[in-house]
Amino acid sequence: MKTGAISIILGICSILYFIAMFIFGGKIISFSEFWIILGVLLIILGTDRCSGKKTICNKFSKNVKKILKISIAIILMFFISVEGLLIYSGTIYDKAKSDYLVVLGAGLKGERMSQALYARMIKSLEYIKENPDTMIVVSGGQGPGEYISEAEAMERFLVRNDIDKEKIIKEDKSRSTYENLKFTKEKLQKLNGNKKVSITIITNNFHVYRAKMLAKRQGFKAYGMPASLHPLITPNYYVREFLAIIKSYFFDR
Known part of the structure; x- marks a missing residue:
């Protein structure tokens, strides 16, 4: 062909x-x-x-074509390498017990959780069942088309599933992964001072690597707990995450 x-x-x-x-x-x-x-x-x-x-x-001249082909090959190899790292990170379940569980927001439609966020919440229930004494941080602000903050929606979900509200810390100002971890750090510093704490981050598989990277920049000892994503939308988010990783590496500091 x-x-x-x-x-x-x-x-x-x-x-x-x-x-x-x-x-x-x-x-x-x-x-x-x-x-x-x-x-x-x-x-x-x-x-x-x-x-x-x-x-x-x-x-184009032959030399320009050659440069273009080499450039495309380099970009393609870089893309494949990064995607391999993202996929691998999304398969690792860190079993270590941490000081806090941090669940990252992932969008609402009105007050209804997105498929990605719902998957994270189901995974959080699994973790809480195994670690019932762990304090939980739900992190996510209110974006366009959202009637409440993502943190509020997550808190309601946990309470409906018999999680004690007193064990939930709500961070409802963040609008990005960087802010999720930055504002979570501010919340936990009020409780622990400058003591270094460990966190287990629940997010979707494509997002684990970047979330842990940004958490470590905030001084956390970070573990990851990936939640699955619907197969139809998985390729879309892995490609999107490639660009997000580059942006976060240079600017989210």
């Missing part, structure tokens, strides 16, 4: 993936627009190749 035809097929698949996520979520899922943009670009590139037209790329 010619390269152009493969490009068109991949472009169509990318657009269909966007549509499937839209139907699944009932709305545009974060970062899903990437797939429709990628799909359109692949179809345009494939159509040009199949029609025999000279694309911009074909007008």
Whole structure:
């Protein structure tokens, strides 16, 4: 099969993936627009190749083409390496007992938890059952389209599942993973002073590596407890996380 035809097929698949996520979520899922943009670009590139037209790329000199190919290969290897690290981190369940359990927010629709957040809460119940004396921090502010803070929704869920409200610490100002850990640190410093504490972070599998990285920057001894994500939206969030890792590495300090 010619390269152009493969490009068109991949472009169509990318657009269909966007549509499937839209139907699944009932709305545009974060970062899903990437797939429709990628799909359109692949179809345009494939159509040009199949029609025999000279694309911009074909007008470049041989040296420029070589540099482009090398650059693309380097970026691709970097992407694969980072994704491998994210996938591996999302399979490790740290069993060590920690001072606090920290559950990170993941979006609401009104007052209803997203599929990602619901999975985190189910995982938190599993952890609490095994470690009933652990204090719990629920971390997440209120974003667009959310009637209450994510922390409030998580607290309500835990209380409905017979968790003592006195064991829950609510951090309801954060709007990013960086702020989740930063504001959680501020909350725990009021209880422990400057004593270094250990935390077990519950988040979705794609997010574990970055959450632990940012927690360690805040001075925590951090463990991870990954919650699964629906297979349909998993690729979308792993690709999104690649860009988020780069942003956090340089700026979230």
